[in-house]
Each structure stands twice: as C-alpha cells, then as structure tokens.
Amino acid sequence: MVSPNRNLLPGNLNKMQSRIIIFTRYPAPGTTKTRLIPSLGPVGAADLQRSLTETTYKRALSFAAENRATVEICVNGGSEKKMRTWLGTGFEYSRQVPGDLGQGMQTAFSNAFRSRNSRVILVGTDIPGLSEQYLKQGFQALEENDLVLGPSTDGGYCLVGLCKPAAIFKDIRWGQPDVLEKTVSLGRKEGLRVHTLKPLTDIDTQEDLELLPDAEKWKKPYVSVIIPALNESQYLKKTIASAVDANAETIVVDGGSQDNTVAIAEKAGARVETSKRGRATQQNLGASVAGGRVLLFLHGDTQLPAGYPTHIFNAFMDPRIALGAFRFKTDSHTPIMRLITLVTNFRARCLKMPYGDQALFVRKNVFDFVGGFPEMPLAEDLLLVRRISKENRIRIAHADAITSSRRWQHLGPLRATLVNQIVLAGLCLRISPQTLVNIYKRKT
Numbered sequence: 269m270v271s272p273n274r275n276l277l278p279g280n281l282n283k284m285q286s287r288i289i290i291f292t293r294y295p296a297p298g299t300t301k302t303r304l305i306p307s308l309g310p311v312g313a314a315d316l317q318r319s320l321t322e323t324t325y326k327r328a329l330s331f332a333a334e335n336r337a338t339v340e341i342c343v344n345g346g347s348e349k350k351m352r353t354w355l356g357t358g359f360e361y362s363r364q365v366p367g368d369l370g371q372g373m374q375t376a377f378s379n380a381f382r383s384r385n386s387r388v389i390l391v392g393t394d395i396p397g398l399s400e401q402y403l404k405q406g407f408q409a410l411e412e413n414d415l416v417l418g419p420s421t422d423g424g425y426c427l428v429g430l431c432k433p434a435a436i437f438k439d440i441r442w443g444q445p446d447v448l449e450k451t452v453s454l455g456r457k458e459g460l461r462v463h464t465l466k467p468l469t470d471i472d473t474q475e476d477l478e479l480l481p482d483a484e485k486w487k488k489p490y491v492s493v494i495i496p497a498l499n500e501s502q503y504l505k506k507t508i509a510s511a512v513d514a515n516a517e518t519i520v521v522d523g524g525s526q527d528n529t530v531a532i533a534e535k536a537g538a539r540v541e542t543s544k545r546g547r548a549t550q551q552n553l554g555a556s557v558a559g560g561r562v563l564l565f566l567h568g569d570t571q572l573p574a575g576y577p578t579h580i581f582n583a584f585m586d587p588r589i590a591l592g593a594f595r596f597k598t599d600s601h602t603p604i605m606r607l608i609t610l611v612t613n614f615r616a617r618c619l620k621m622p623y624g625d626q627a628l629f630v631r632k633n634v635f636d637f638v639g640g641f642p643e644m645p646l647a648e649d650l651l652l653v654r655r656i657s658k659e660n661r662i663r664i665a666h667a668d669a670i671t672s673s674r675r676w677q678h679l680g681p682l683r684a685t686l687v688n689q690i691v692l693a694g695l696c697l698r699i700s701p702q703t704l705v706n707i708y709k710r711k712t
Contacts, residue, residue, distance in 0.1 A: 286337040286407060287380050288328045289390040291364070291373065292321050294346025295585070297515075297578045301394075307474050309515035311490045311577040315561070318585070320471065321393040322355070328391070329358055331400040335407070338385075342376045353586050370437030373428070381433050389416070389429040396480060397468040398426060405465055414460035419448050419467040426468050434458050485561075490515040491577050491629070492560030495538070496550035500568035501527040503672055508536040510571040511564075519558060521550040529568075547624075548641040548648035555632070555640055564629040565649070569674065572627060573667035580629050583663040590660030591630040591653065593622035593669075600673035608676070613664075620662040624649030627669040630656065 293300050301313035308316060325341070332339045340360040343351060348361045362379065364372040373390060380388040387410045391398055402418065409416040410431045418427030423445030430436075436454045440447055448464075455462045469479055477483055493511040497504060497520050504520070511518045520533040523545035533540050543553045551565050562580055566572065573579065573594060583592045596612040598605055616622040628649060638655045641648040653662065 285385050286335065286387045287383075287385040287389075288332060288337055288339050288403065289376050289380060289388060290321075290324055290328060290339065290341045290359075290393060291376065291390055292324075292341065292393040293317070293344045294350060295321070295581075296345055297581060299345065301472075303473055304471075304477065307477070308486060309490065309513075309577075311515040311581045312486065314581060315490055316471070316477075316486055317393070318354075320396070323396065324391065324393045324398060325355055325359070327398065327400050328403065331403045334400075335404075337407075340376075340380065342372070342390075344372075350585065369442045370440055374435070374437045377430055378433055381430075387429065387431050389427060391418075391427045392470070394471045395420070395426040395468050396471065402427070402465065402468070409463045409465065412461070413463040415455040415462045416465065417448060417451065417462070418465040421467050421469045422472070423448055424470070425451065426470060427465065434460055436460070488559040488561070489517040490560060491562040491564050491580060492516070492554075492558030492632075493518045493564045493566050493572075494551055494554030494558060495520045495533075495566050495568055496523065496547045496554070497521065497525060497529050497533065497568045498523040498545060499525045499527045499529060501525075501529050501532055503569035504529055504532050505536055506571055507566065507568055508533065508538050510573075511566060511576075512537070513577055515577040516564075517559060519554045521554040523547075523550050546643070546645070548643050551648070552640040552643075555635060558632065561632055562629055563632050563635055564627060565624060566627050566669075567625050567671060569672035570625050570627060571670045573669065576627075576665075576667065579665040579667050583629075583665055584631065586661070586663070588661045589663045590634040591628065591656045592663040592665055593626035593628050594665050595668045596623070596626050597668040597670045598673040598676065599670055600676065605673060605676065617664050620657055621650060621653055622662070622664065625669070625671040626664075628653070634660065 295314040295318040297310035297314040300317040304313040304316065328339050331337065338360060339358065340362055341351065341355070342362045342364055344364040351361055362376070365375045376390060377388055387407060389403065389406050406416050406418060406427055406429045410429050414431055415434065415436065416429035417425045420426045424447040434455065436451055436458060440450050452462055469476060471477060471480065477486060480486065493516055495507060495518065508518055518538040519541060520538045521541045521543050522530050523543055530540055541553055541557060543550045555563050562584070564580070580592065583589050593616065596616060597609055616626060622628065634656060642651045644651060
C-alpha cells in the first residue's frame with residue numbers, strides 16, 4: 269500500500285503547510301487550575317496557568333518559525349484584546365465553541381483544515397515536558413500516520429495530531445482515565461493509522477506540582493504585603509485585616525514603636541520584623557524577607573480593597589506593566605476632600621505618579637533590579653516610581669485603597685495638599701532631599 273503522505277519526508281518538514289493549535293483558557297483567578305486552588309490560592313493557580321501557557325506558546329512559536337508552521341491560540345475566556353496585550357501578535361486568534369472539550373477540539377481541527385492546513389497538531393498548556401523536539405516528533409509521525417497522540421500519565425493525552433478531518437472526539441467522558449484508550453479505538457474505527465508518542469505529565473494536582481523543578485516557587489504566596497509601622501496601634505488592626513487573603517502574606521516591619529503596635533500585628537497573624545526607623549529602610553527590609561512574586565507596600569493607616577490580589581494579577585497580565593497602585597481615597601467625605609481625591613487620582617492616572625498611600629505594588633524582580641527604595645528621609649515612594657517608570661509602564665487599578673485623613677485633618681486639607689505639591693515640585697527640580705525635609709518640617 270502506498271502512503272498518501274509518502275513524499276513528506278523529514279527533510280521536507282518545513283515545506284508543509286502545518287498548524288499548531290494551543291488549546292487554553294485565559295488565566296482568571298478562580299476559574300483556572302481549580303484543582304490547585306486549595307494549595308496555591310485562586311490567584312496563585314491562575315499565575316501558574318499564565319506561566320505554563322507562556323512556556324508552551326514560546327516553544328510553539330520557536331518551532332513554527334523554524335518549520336514554516338503557523339500558531340493558533342484557541343481560547344476560552346478573555347478577549348482578543350486581552351490575549352494580544354498578554355502574548356503579542358505572533359499567533360492567530362480563535363475562540364473555543366460552546367460545548368464539551370470534544371466539540372471544541374473537533375471544531376478547531378475542522379476550521380484548521382478548511383484553512384488549507386495539511387497537518388494539524390493541537391496541544392494543551394499544562395505540560396512542562398512539551399518541547400520543540402516533542403512537537404517535531406509529532407509532525408514527523410504524521411508523515412506516515414493519520415492520527416498521532418501524545419499520552420499524558422493520567423490516561424488522557426496532551427497532544428493530538430491529524431492529517432485529515434476525523435470524528436474521534438465523540439462519546440468520550442473527558443477527565444476519565446480511559447480517554448486515550450477510547451480515542452485510539454475511535455481512530456481505528458475511522459480507519460486511521462494511529463501512532464502514540466512517549467507519555468508526558470499534565471500539571472493538574474498537588475502531586476503533579478511536586479514534579480516541577482521550581483515547585484517551591486509556586487507554593488509561596490503570590491503577593492507579599494509589607495507594612496512599615498511606627499506607633500500605628502490605632503489603625504493597624506483594620507489595615508492587616510484588609511490584607512488577609514489566601515494569596516498573600518503580611519509582613520509588618522516595626523521601626524521602634526512605643527505603643528502596642530507589635531502586639532497588635534502579631535495577634536492579627538502578621539509576620540513581624542524590626543528595623544531602624546525610616547519608611548524606606550523598613551520597606552526594603554520587608555522586601556528582603558518577602559516570599560511573594562509581587563510586593564505591595566501598604567501604609568499602616570490604609571486599607572486595601574476586597575480581592576486586591578486579583579486586581580494586581582489582572583494588571584500584570586500586561587507584561588509591560590512593572591508597577592501599579594490603587595486609586596486614592598480617604599475616609600473623609602467632605603467637599604474639599606472629594607476635590608483633593610479627584611485631583612490626586614487625575615495626577616496618578618495621567619502623570620503616572622501615584623503616592624505611597626495608594627498601596628504601590630511592584631514585580632519583585634523589578635524592585636530588586638532597581639535596588640529597592642532609595643534611602644531617603646521622604647518621598648521614597650515617588651523616587652521609586654520615577655526610577656521604574658523610565659523603562660516600564662505603570663497601571664492604576666480600578667479599585668480604591670482607603671487611607672486615613674488624619675494628616676489632612678491635622679494640617680488642614682489645603683495646607684497638607686500644598687506641602688505635597690512642594691515636595692513633588694522639589695523632586696522634579698532635583699532639590700536635595702534634605703532641603704525638602706527641612707521645608708516639610710517647617711510646613712508641618
């Protein structure tokens with residue numbers, strides 16, 4: 269019998285019109301990697317999904333570039349705009365059709381063959397072992413076979429390849445240990461020549477997670493909330509309560525409080541570190557012991573919005589964003605404070621210069637790269653923002669961090685605002701920090 273693909277020898281691999289379809293779900297906390305949520309938290313599980321998808325996409329893109337193939341991402345959730353913001357423009361975008369997994373894959377293959385692709389391989393995104401070489405083996409196997417399957421160790425498969433349309437996804441109970449066996453049986457009933465590759469492992473459960481070389485990284489919290497404190501007993505309990513989340517750890521760095529700040533922090537379940545007094549010094553110390561992939565710096569009298577880790581995660585789905593903050597709001601609702609709030613948020617959004625009492629959050633690798641907060645007696649937050657914004661984008665999340673209005677009440681709203689603007693102008697004019705400190709002390 270003469271193979272209909274007999275001219276497709278390995279040397280002609282890059283002359284074929286081939287497609288890799290990446291079948292995935294847009295990372296959304298609470299809806300992705302759900303079996304890992306108990307151990308990683310909703311945001312941590314979504315972050316793992318993000319990382320695995322990026323790895324799969326990079327390998328598929330590299331293979332495609334060498335072999336004149338195209339890459340399609342067939343996605344559930346999100347939107348094309350979100351996908352392009354996240355992964356760029358090097359792929360064709362499609363959405364998974366409603367229905368079960370089999371209907372989605374059948375439609376994806378049918379569309380690919382209608383687009384005149386002669387060989388199509390579909391892969392998932394939770395397989396660290398899916399290498400460029402594995403993809404090459406899959407396409408080469410399609411030279412002499414009609415159906416190629418890459419088994420997964422749970423009884424399913426992580427790769428399926430076809431060189432012509434075939435009804436091999438019907439009447440299968442997905443997620444069961446006999447998925448591979450039934451697919452092979454359906455393929456043979458269709459008269460297909462079937463080939464299987466070596467098995468790979470999906471990362472779906474806690475046991476699977478242990479197989480990752482960087483498993484310890486994923487067991488750590490997604491975000492570390494760092495609170496520099498000095499005599500904050502009046503507000504700290506509520507501040508810590510707002511930071512408690514399955515995806516976060518809370519670190520209070522005390523600068524020598526004379527009240528019961530430390531006792532309150534410990535009772536609230538925060539990790540407590542001690543440091544020399546100085547907000548920059550305290551925050552840098554907290555960052556040095558933090559385990560999170562994101563650092564969030566929170567003033568002791570500021571409360572975070574509900575679900576804040578999800579807001580942070582969504583902001584960082586744009587890889588160009590290195591630092592962000594929440595919208596500014598105080599616990600005072602007077603007309604003058606509402607005006608100050610409006611102006612502050614306009615400045616933060618349009619000038620990309622948020623203040624520290626907006627709860628700055630930053631990727632830890634970026635924070636370490638720029639050397640952390642400058643050891644300055646004031647405005648360390650603005651200086652950090654300026655450093656990072658030179659090379660990266662900044663995002664203001666669509667949620668409010670609510671800070672105490674005590675300073676505005678103490679100085680008066682107009683005077684407090686004037687002091688802030690003097691400091692900001694001084695920094696822009698490169699006036700020495702010590703001079704600004706002296707001005708600040710005189711005005712306050």
